Amino acid sequence: MSQWTLPFLDPPSRAGAPKGKYALIILNQPFSFPLLSRVWNACRWRCCADGGSNRLYDLLSSTEGQDPKRFYLPDLIKGDLDSIRSDVRKYYESQNVTVIEDGDQYSTDLMKCIHSIEQKEQAEGAQEQYDIVLLGGLSGRLDQTIHTLHYLHKLRTTRKRVYAITDENVGWVLDEGEHLIHINHAVLGQTCGLLPVGVDSTILSTKGLRWNFTEQESSFGGLVSTSNHLVPEEPTVWVKTSRPIWWVAELRNLA
Ligand SMILES: Nc1ncnc2c1ncn2[C@@H]1O[C@H](COP(=O)(O)OP(=O)(O)OP(=O)(O)O)[C@@H](O)[C@H]1O
Numbered sequence: 001m002s003q004w005t006l007p008f009l010d011p012p013s014r015a016g017a018p019k020g021k022y023a024l025i026i027l028n029q030p031f032s033f034p035l036l037s038r039v040w041n042a043c044r045w046r047c048c049a050d051g052g053s054n055r056l057y058d059l060l061s062s063t064e065g066q067d068p069k070r071f072y073l074p075d076l077i078k079g080d081l082d083s084i085r086s087d088v089r090k091y092y093e094s095q096n097v098t099v100i101e102d103g104d105q106y107s108t109d110l111m112k113c114i115h116s117i118e119q120k121e122q123a124e125g126a127q128e129q130y131d132i133v134l135l136g137g138l139s140g141r142l143d144q145t146i147h148t149l150h151y152l153h154k155l156r157t158t159r160k161r162v163y164a165i166t167d168e169n170v171g172w173v174l175d176e177g178e179h180l181i182h183i184n185h186a187v188l189g190q191t192c193g194l195l196p197v198g199v200d201s202t203i204l205s206t207k208g209l210r211w212n213f214t215e216q217e218s219s220f221g222g223l224v225s226t227s228n229h230l231v232p233e234e235p236t237v238w239v240k241t242s243r244p245i246w247w248v249a250e251l252r253n254l255a
């Protein structure tokens with residue numbers, strides 16, 4: 001059974017950053033400072049996908065007086081670089097941030113960043129993979145959102161854990177099998193969904209939700225569990241699925 005916890009969304013603690021090995025990819029979508037600071041501090045390596053660098057730069061330029069930008073320097077900016085602004089590129093280059101242009105028109109900036117994490121893992125010769133946190137990717141342009149759903153669905157065969165996070169949602173792919181999701185109700189809101197994306201149908205069983213399934217079929221032609229609810233008294237949600245599905249939960253305002 002796969003166990004799922006989200007320590008990268010917990011408030012900073014005196015014990016320091018979560019023990020897990022996390023890598024962050026900042027996509028070109030809006031995010032708040034409280035969300036950024038939590039995931040940033042939890043991750044050991046951080047990368048901006050092309051225009052994600054503009055988001056980081058602009059968010060950290062809005063504070064009067066101090067310049068927090070220099071405390072949030074990514075390890076890498078990568079993509080076809082058709083979205084990064086010249087002032088942003090100039091600033092990060094002046095801070096010695098590596099900027100890599102990859103003009104391939106058959107892979108997205110997200111894919112290019114994932115490739116860099118794989119190269120890093122190879123270079124480090126590490127046994128353990130990075131768990132990957134995408135900041136953004138679940139809202140905005142529908143083709144990009146579907147790309148996130150599609151790509152993470154595909155990545156499940158080679159990557160153990162890849163999460164997509166926005167100010168509204170956290171979601172990831174539950175591969176076929178059994179899963180125990182540990183719920184921090186201070187971080188997650190009420191609603192959640194079990195989405196059979198990219199599969200004809202799945203047989204689902206759940207425990208710990210307001211509306212549970214028992215060996216029930218779920219498909220786009222039939223039933224899809226949207227607007228389901230977490231139950232405040234339940235510390236875990238158990239899911240059994242015969243095919244991969246997307247799990248999404250609402251995020252509380254972290255401010
Ligand atoms: N409007 C959007 N909605 C959702 N995700 C987005 C959106 N725009 C960008 N992204 C994500 O951020 C990444 C970087 O985006 P950017 O705007 O720099 O490049 P793009 O040219 O639009 O995307 P790509 O080159 O990857 O097709 C994309 O690969 C995608 O994952």
Ligand SMILES: Cc1ncc(C[n+]2csc(CCO)c2C)c(N)n1
Binds near residue numbers: 104
């Ligand atoms: C069938 C097909 N559809 C779309 C694209 C376009 N495309 C996909 S990824 C990418 C890079 C964006 O930075 C671009 C332009 C393609 N190549 N092949």
